[in-house]
Amino acid sequence: MRNFYKFLIIATVIITLATRLIGLSYAPPHLSVDEISIAYDAYSVSKTLKDQHNKFLPIAFQSHGTYKAPLEVYLAILPTALLGNNEYSVRFPSAILGSLTVLIIGLFVYELTKNKNLALATSLCLAISPWHIFSSRIALESNVALFFVVLGIYLFFYGKNRKNKRAIILSFISFALSMYGYHTEWGFTPLLVVLLLALYLRKKSFSQKRIFILGVLLFTILIVPLFVNYIQNLGTYARANTELILRNPAFAPNLENPTISLFAKTRTLFNAFYGNYSNYVNPGYLFFNGLGLLPSTDPFQIGFFLFPFLPAFFIGIFAIKKYFKENSLFIYIWTVISPIVPAFTQGENNYTRNLVSIAPFTIIIGVGCLEFLKYLRKRKLIYYTWLLLIATAFLYFLAIYFYHYPRENGENFQYGYKQVALYIKGNYSKYEKIIIDQKFGEGYVYDGAPHLYIPYFVQLPPEYLQASRSDPEGSYFDKFIIKNVNWNKEKPQPKYLYIVPDSNRPPANIAQGLKTLVEIKNPDGKMAFLIYELPDSFSY
Amino acid sequence: MYVPYRMRLILFNRHIYGYSFLSSLAHFLSLQNISATLLFANIYPLGLGLYLAYKNKNYLPNYICLSGLLLAIIVVGLNTSPEKFNSLFPTVPLIFYITLSGLQKVNLKLYAVLFILSLMLTFSPIR
Numbered sequence: 222m223r224n225f226y227k228f229l230i231i232a233t234v235i236i237t238l239a240t241r242l243i244g245l246s247y248a249p250p251h252l253s254v255d256e257i258s259i260a261y262d263a264y265s266v267s268k269t270l271k272d273q274h275n276k277f278l279p280i281a282f283q284s285h286g287t288y289k290a291p292l293e294v295y296l297a298i299l300p301t302a303l304l305g306n307n308e309y310s311v312r313f314p315s316a317i318l319g320s321l322t323v324l325i326i327g328l329f330v331y332e333l334t335k336n337k338n339l340a341l342a343t344s345l346c347l348a349i350s351p352w353h354i355f356s357s358r359i360a361l362e363s364n365v366a367l368f369f370v371v372l373g374i375y376l377f378f379y380g381k382n383r384k385n386k387r388a389i390i391l392s393f394i395s396f397a398l399s400m401y402g403y404h405t406e407w408g409f410t411p412l413l414v415v416l417l418l419a420l421y422l423r424k425k426s427f428s429q430k431r432i433f434i435l436g437v438l439l440f441t442i443l444i445v446p447l448f449v450n451y452i453q454n455l456g457t458y459a460r461a462n463t464e465l466i467l468r469n470p471a472f473a474p475n476l477e478n479p480t481i482s483l484f485a486k487t488r489t490l491f492n493a494f495y496g497n498y499s500n501y502v503n504p505g506y507l508f509f510n511g512l513g514l515l516p517s518t519d520p521f522q523i524g525f526f527l528f529p530f531l532p533a534f535f536i537g538i539f540a541i542k543k544y545f546k547e548n549s550l551f552i553y554i555w556t557v558i559s560p561i562v563p564a565f566t567q568g569e570n571n572y573t574r575n576l577v578s579i580a581p582f583t584i585i586i587g588v589g590c591l592e593f594l595k596y597l598r599k600r601k602l603i604y605y606t607w608l609l610l611i612a613t614a615f616l617y618f619l620a621i622y623f624y625h626y627p628r629e630n631g632e633n634f635q636y637g638y639k640q641v642a643l644y645i646k647g648n649y650s651k652y653e654k655i656i657i658d659q660k661f662g663e664g665y666v667y668d669g670a671p672h673l674y675i676p677y678f679v680q681l682p683p684e685y686l687q688a689s690r691s692d693p694e695g696s697y698f699d700k701f702i703i704k705n706v707n708w709n710k711e712k713p714q715p716k717y718l719y720i721v722p723d724s725n726r727p728p729a730n731i732a733q734g735l736k737t738l739v740e741i742k743n744p745d746g747k748m749a750f751l752i753y754e755l756p757d758s759f760s761y
Numbered sequence: 762m763y764v765p766y767r768m769r770l771i772l773f774n775r776h777i778y779g780y781s782f783l784s785s786l787a788h789f790l791s792l793q794n795i796s797a798t799l800l801f802a803n804i805y806p807l808g809l810g811l812y813l814a815y816k817n818k819n820y821l822p823n824y825i826c827l828s829g830l831l832l833a834i835i836v837v838g839l840n841t842s843p844e845k846f847n848s849l850f851p852t853v854p855l856i857f858y859i860t861l862s863g864l865q866k867v868n869l870k871l872y873a874v875l876f877i878l879s880l881m882l883t884f885s886p887i888r
Contacts, residue, residue, distance in 0.1 A: 488882050495801070496793055505788025509780075520777055528780070531787060539815035 229341055237323045237348040240619070241316045241357045246308040249359060250627040250744050251634035254670050256360040258284040260311035261673045263297035265683035273673070275687040280450040285670070288454060292401040293362045306677050311360045318368035319357025323348045325368070326580060329375040330587065332382065333548045343587030351512050351618045352525035352572065352579055363576040366402025369395045370410065371580050377417055386432045393436035397443035405574050408562035414440065416558065420551055466493050469567040498564035501575050504531060507582070511572060514626050523621060525572065525579070527614040529607060530586050537589025544588050556581035631743035632662050635669050637750045640741045641720050642678030644752060649679065653716040658706040658725055659695065661749070665724040672696055672703045713755040723748035786838040798849065801882065802875035803860055810863030830855055
């Protein structure tokens with residue numbers, strides 16, 4: 222039994238590290254548009270202490286019309302300095318903190334229940350959760366924030382149970398860091414702190430409360446810069462503001478209509494919120510199709526958790542009290558409040574915003590697994606069938622994630638810009654101007670971010686982009702011109718390099734003179750980008 | 762055909778129907794669907810009733826009820842219509858029984874607030 226327990230611990234560690242750290246440059250197939258923004262800012266700050274917009278050590282990083290939480294960028298600076306500009310550097314912090322979350326959640330469960338089996342079951346459930354593996358393999362702000370939330374809760378209970386003041390102070394620092402990690406935590410973490418204080422400090426004397434009051438004060442002081450920055454940039458948090466449920470075009474005009482009663486408006490808002498909340502906790506979404514790795518027409522979708530865990534989830538809801546006893550109320554309220562902030566946003570369900578729910582859901586599943594296995598102990602056939610089903614579902618997820626997903630989703634990750642950049646890097650000195658089309662993909666409709674991908678992978682000194690200028694035609698830095706290439710107006714010249722998507726090939730009269738240097742294909746074989754130059758001997 | 766081809770050949774057999782059945786059932790078990798049938802406030806006593814059923818194995822009245830529940834679940838899982846509330850009709854007595862059992866354990870003040878809120882949200886004027 223003891224050997225089996227050791228085997229399970231080793232298996233959990235191996236699964237955690239292998240699924241989160243191996244092949245980070247391959248799956249997902251390319252840095253996404255959000256990741257390249259983080260990667261470039263980390264590179265820029267590491268070299269100049271300024272971001273791409275020439276701001277000195279910002280508290281919020283301007284990116285694609287909105288502002289990003291800063292922690293992920295600052296965490297990526299050291300790996301970038303050590304490992305250079307590549308996928309590992311930017312994804313490494315999320316992968317490492319994701320792996321540590323698996324450990325911390327186990328320690329937290331053990332701290333509250335003193336049950337080793339439950340702690341291990343919870344860690345293992347998180348280790349094999351498709352949601353957590355997926356989130357840990359990309360530079361995801363919410364995954365970093367999740368780590369600090371779970372760490373904060375663990376340290377809070379560790380400090381409270383052992384009267385360890387240092388742990389209590391560290392827990393409040395961790396809560397504050399979570400708010401620097403992702404915007405969902407701006408709403409969630411204060412709620413969590415209030416909940417913890419309300420549940421556990423009610424009956425304590427002032428002297429016992431003193432360290433917690435100090436912790437809250439420290440927490441407040443630490444998050445002040447975040448809110449000062451928010452107020453200073455209120456107008457520029459455009460996207461964050463439009464994401465709120467209040468801006469839903471379906472009923473936003475009604476909310477501003479003075480002839481509609483306040484009660485009717487409240488009702489409309491509540492129904493919208495409740496609908497969102499219900500969608501976020503829908504078992505079908507959580508266990509069958511939430512992750513969306515496959516096209517929506519595919520009947521065999523993958524959920525956030527492996528589908529055989531569905532009965533464990535329902536059992537776990539009722540069995541929490543048995544294991545967590547007086548702390549069960551905290552687990553229940555934690556579960557209920559986790560999807561509140563994402564439910565206040567509009568649009569389709571978003572796995573990133575709701576990632577904070579993964580911790581309480583996993584604890585419930587862990588409890589359910591333990592109870593279910595106890596129940597099935599004398600029903601060997603069902604017992605082994607269930608375990609086999611879990612193993613099969615996990616292997617199926619791995620096969621889809623590592624084999625199918627990188628091949629089919631190149632375009633979603635703007636695949637090809639890195640390959641373009643590597644060509645430019647090797648031939649940089651040959652050209653006077655490098656003209657890159659800012660559109661990509663089929664139909665020539667998507668705006669890409671070559672102004673970040675190219676200088677990042679070329680390792681262009683950040684000062685060039687910081688000094689970039691732009692006009693309605695495009696943007697310009699160093700020898701680069703990023704614009705929508707209109708071949709009818711274009712006059713190719715020798716020593717000019719053209720990079721265009723397959724959907725914007727030059728017409729025949731221009732193409733006859735151009736030499737195709739490289740064809741870059743997506744992993745699924747479809748053409749992504751073409752690189753052209755005009756040979757010296759040719760003139761139009 | 763999506764890759765990995767061999768994996769899908771193993772998995773894409775009749776088991777897909779079982780998976781689709783479970784998926785359909787799980788999607789039906791949303792808070793919104795339950796509250797549309799029972800009122801938002803009644804999720805609270807229903808949850809408590811289910812907890813009592815979980816704690817006490819002799820709680821549920823008899824196997825006929827359980828068979829009815831199983832039948833309804835199968836119908837819900839197989840029903841491809843988005844309007845499949847009717848599939849739950851055979852289980853209404855059982856759901857009422859569980860909800861009423863849970864009602865004995867509720868915090869009355871909290872339940873009263875939720876109940877009034879539910880009524881207001883359900884029957885209040887739109888404008």
